[in-house]
Amino acid sequence: MSAIQEVQSPPAVRHWLWRPYLTVFTSSLCIMVLELAAERVIAPYVGSSLYTWTTVIGVVLTGISVGNYIGGRLADRRPSVRLLGLIFALAGLAALLVLPIDALLAPGDSGLSLLWRVVGVMAAMFLLPSLVLGCVSPLVARLAVKDLARAGRTVGSIYAVATLGSITGTVSTGFWLIPTLRVDWIIVAVGGLLLLWGLALRIAGRTIDAGVLR
Amino acid sequence: MSATSGSWQQRWYWRPGIIAVLASGSIMVLELVVGRIAASYVGWSLYTWTAIISIVMLGISLGSWLGGRLADRWSSPRLLGVLLVVGGLLSWSVLLVDMVNAVAQVEKLTQQNLSYVAGLAALGIALAFLPCLALGCVSPVVVRLTMRNVDQAGSTVGRIHALETVGSIVATFATGFWLISAFGTRPVVWGVGCVLLLLGVIILGHGRWWAIVACLALLVADTTIAVQRNWFRGPCTLETDYYCIKVTDETREGHPVKVLILDRLVHSYSSLDDPTRLVYSYERQYAGATAYQNERHNPLRALFIGGGGYTFPRFMEAAYPDSELDVIEIDPGVTEIAHQLLGLERDTRIATYNEDARMFLGRTPNRAYDLVFGDAFNDFSVPYHLTTHEFNQQVHAWMAPDGLYVINMIDGPSGELFRSYVHTLRQTWRHVYAVMDVDAWRRATRSTIVVIASDQALDVAALGEHAPELAASLLAPDVLEGILAEDRAILLTDRYAPVDQLLLPVFLDILPE
Known part of the structure; x- marks a missing residue:
């Protein structure tokens, strides 16, 4: 049964830009880099404590969660590498917006209670990039799953690689990026990388989609 | 059109969403609890966090890969049941580190034998790998069983x-804000295991129904025994979201004192009958700075960043x-423990603000302090946001023109921080x-240094008169310049403050010996 399906499933298309594992690796890595950088960006507003960390983790996870849901719906409706490119480019733009928003919010001693201020500041800056990046993994899974009999394996491997990306992002940010670079440059670098990759996928996507989906 | 792969999909217990939520939520609960356990041995730091996050994610990662392969081979709910039972049993293993410590009875060794303590922390973190591996398998199996x-x-x-992410969010908030402080680490881990097992x-x-009842009966019986044997209490006097707080009795210089231990660090010694008795030498330097400042300001206004055992606030209240x-x-x-056990009166004149210093000092100043004492830096865990230029500006805005900002910090002979x-x-x-004491500082792996900042130069003659001990160990300006010129000095800002890395020599010097 599975043999028949495998015969029927299309041959994998090779294009140097279409790398499902590298794609999820990068998106997960970028989420963790942004998450660790986020704590450094909001600590001046509210301090660095358990509550700050909980808010950072909570907002980023919420973004990923909603992103996963939206990404899954989008993926079944219109699975394409071009869509993936658009998502990456949007994530890059959202990350590049973090610093302007920070500059706008920075001086305010608003009337809000501090707890809501933490959640508000954090959400204003980091909800959007997390949400957009959260769309990536279900879309890549949809593009990579070729038949049901192997679905567990494919999805499992994609999760695994995504988590390796998260580990790499965590360790490299904690031990290397934060001690080496200013935190605003880290965010700009992540935004730029995502934007460029997204544009490349968007441009190359037409050719790749023709091969992947036929 | 969908495969009729068995009637189990119509059974009442087949709730893939709930299974996914519980499995991923359990991982987050374990992650935070293991963080608390590791911190009680080596303190909070970037290294503690990075190690835990990495190990947990590694478990999830390998689990996802393994779970995917298992799911394609045996796509049946029985596989899921086995994974959950195994994950439940393995989640209890993170408590083994406490057992090892209890069996070896090395509580007293925490100050002397640091490599042993570091080993315990590493063991605790490593043990988190096993349950995360098993629970990481769950997700692809649920996906495979659900996908038509x-x-x-x-x-x-x-x-x-x-759904899994929702589970993680709820678990993160619940554990961080409620579970650990309400129940303590042991009951929480026990509960996670029970839920997964059931x-x-x-x-x-x-x-x-009989399988459920039998399992429930077994778990209730075990829980009762554990409660009766007082096993859930653990070693802490009070377990909070921040610390495992322990209070012990000791005799210092012939007088009984209460010792406050936050995680593994002896934070302060308090004398119940005589608040003016100061054990730590840095506190005697603080007393010197206070005596000096008392000559020009009366009454004194003082702010303490970090309460600890309230030793010095109580000293000032009395003196x-x-x-x-x-x-x-x-x-x-910490404040509650100080009230209950460390002699801080309920009707004290000391006003406490339980919040981060950045929140307090970020408000518009409405007082001018003659003295600001920084006592929030520990050895491995220095809150970087209290070291930056921006924070200093905030402190400055709350100080009188000739106020003193007095901070104690720990650093090793390389002096990077x-x-x-x-x-x-x-x-x-x-x-x-x-x-x-420069000579002692050069020879020890770590020393306590008191730093004083002010807009007005210290009057050395007055200092010698009112605070001889402080005047004696005050570094001459040229000696300080010499130390500062030895190597690079970084301007610490909110955007760039690699404090954990600057403390790396202290961290490394301590652990291998």
Whole structure:
């Protein structure tokens, strides 16, 4: 049964830009880099404590969660590498917006209670990039799953690689990026990388989609 | 059109969403609890966090890969049941580190044998790998069992992944804000294991009531025994979101004192009958600075960043009855313990603000302090946001023109943090002094240094008169310049403050010996 399906499933298309594992690796890595950088960006507003960390983790996870849901719906409706490119480019733009928003919010001693201020500041800056990046993994899974009999394996491997990306992002940010670079440059670098990759996928996507989906 | 792969999909217990939520939530609960356990041995630091996050994610990663392969081979709910039972049993293993410590009875060794303590922390973190591996397998299995055809792959993966993330969020908030402080680490881990075990048994037993009742009975019996044997209490006097707080009795210089231990660090010694008895030498330097400042300001206004055992606030309350004393202590548990066990009166004149110092000092100043004492830096865990130029500016705004900002910090002979910290203070205050014994500092892996910042130069003659001990160990300006010129000094800012890395020599010197 599975043999028949495998015969029927299309041959994998090779294009140097279409790398499902590298794609999820990068998106997960970028989420963790942004998450660790986020704590450094909001600590001046509210301090660095358990509550700050909980808010950072909570907002980023919420973004990923909603992103996963939206990404899954989008993926079944219109699975394409071009869509993936658009998502990456949007994530890059959202990350590049973090610093302007920070500059706008920075001086305010608003009337809000501090707890809501933490959640508000954090959400204003980091909800959007997390949400957009959260769309990536279900879309890549949809593009990579070729038949049901192997679905567990494919999805499992994609999760695994995504988590390796998260580990790499965590360790490299904690031990290397934060001690080496200013935190605003880290965010700009992540935004730029995502934007460029997204544009490349968007441009190359037409050719790749023709091969992947036929 | 969907495969009729058995009637189990119509059974009441087949709730893939709930299974996904519970499995991923359990991982987050374990992650935070293991963080608390590791921190009680080596303190909070970037290294503690990075190690835990990495190990947990590694478990999830390998689990996802393994779970995917298992799911394609045996796509049946029985596999899921086995995984949940195994995950439940393995989650209890993270408590083994406490057992090892209890069996070896090395509580007393925490100060002397640091490699042993570091080993325990590493063991605790490593043990988290096993349950995360088993629970990481769950997700692809649930996806595989739920997915009917390839066209739904995206939405199936997306929906289950989203549910898992919801589970993680709820678990993160619940553990961080409520579970640990309400129950303590041991009952929380026990509860996680029980939930997973019960869920696994329900699936394996096809939802038969007698299997559920038997499992429940067993768990209730075990819980009762554990409660009766007082096993859930653990070693802490009070477990909060921030610390495992322990209070012990000791005799110092012939007098009984209460010792406050936050995680593994002996934070302060308090004498119940005589608050003016100061054990730590840095506190005697603080007393010197207070005596000096008392000559020009009466009554004194003092702010403490970090309450700890309230030793010094109580000293000032007793020695300077007119003084106005404000304490910023992030952990309400520490304040409560000080009230209950460390002699802080309920009707004290000391006003406590239980919040982060950045929150308190970020408001518009409405007082001018003559003295600000920094006591929030521990050895491995220095809150970086209290070292930066921006924070110093906030402190400065709350100080009288000739106020003193007195901070104690720990650094090793390489002095990397010390140089950067002094360099940063100098951007805000015109005069920065260091109080230390240079020879002892050169020889020890770690020393306590008192730093004083002020806009007005210290009057050395008056200092010698009112605070001889402080005057004796105040570094001459040229000696301080010499130390500062030894190597690079970083300007610490909110955007760039690699404090954990600057402390790496202290961290490394301690652990291997």
